[in-house]
Amino acid sequence: MRHGEVDNPDGVLYGRLDGYHLSELGRQMADRVAEHLASRDVTHVVASPLERAQETATPIAKAHGLDLATDARLLEAENVFQGKTFGVGDGALRRPENWKHLVNPFKPSWGEPYVDQVVRMMGALDAAKDAARGHEAVLVSHQLPIWIVRSYVERRRLWHDPRKRQCTLASLTTFTYQGDRIVSVGYSEPAIDLVPAHLRAGAKPVQGKGKAFGA
Template identity: 85%
Template structure:
């Protein structure tokens, strides 16, 4: 699960910075997803150590009478622009000081390598699978790590256009295992009615969504 909306009035790229909590809307998103999952056979809930992920996971754990676990492998991707405003149209690409960080979009040169994200996220997925074997687990993380590991599992290239990620606020990306192997991936948005319309605009269906990978 991706965390809910964050209180971020200055619009910075908050990354791994502490002190960024869910907004009132984000808390409502977390509650709505918890209600959506209330009837599921969930025996393990684990989240990134960042506040927004912990706050998103809390009502889910509470609804199932579980202690909330923390896993640093689920944390947001590292980024050199953390704490700054950096986005399309804000002039950041025209700042010479930023150019040295923008030389290789395939790695990427401005942050944690995609391959490193895949390794730690797969480790977190496998650990949760083992902890909840025969049942279900909920892991709360962040958009880029979730999208990167999904792209790896669905055999897509890891570098991509961030505007085309299918991983909106409070969405669920589901990995189904048979034994130790992922056999299918699904995606849903149980809090879609709460997500601001402009954030849903780019959430188009992805080829291979729900794809099964065999026995």
């Protein structure tokens, strides 16, 4: 699961920074997904250590009477633009010294290698599978690592257009295991009616409201 909307009025690419909590709307998203999953056979709930992921996972764990676990492998991807606003006309890309970070979209040159994200996210998935073997687990993470591990499992190239990720706020990307092997991948958006229009998949960008801010 991707976390809900974050209170981020300045449009900062917050990455792994502390202090970014869910907005009131984000808390509604978390509650909605908790209700959606209430009837599922969930025996393990684990989240990235960042506040927005912990706050999203808490109502899900509570609904199932579970303690919330934490796994640092679910963290947001590292990014050199962390703490900055990101855009051509109104952010970090106005400064030529930042352009060098954009030279290689295949690795990528601006942050944590995609391959490293796959390794840690697969490790987190496998650990959760073992913790909930025979049942279901919920993992709360962030848009880019979720999309990258899904792309790996579905055998797509890892480099991609960020605007085309299918990983909306509070969405569920489902990995079904048969034994120790992933046999299918699913996707659903139980809180889509709460997601602002400019943050939905396929939406046109709005100045000052880039999708990256809600990663």
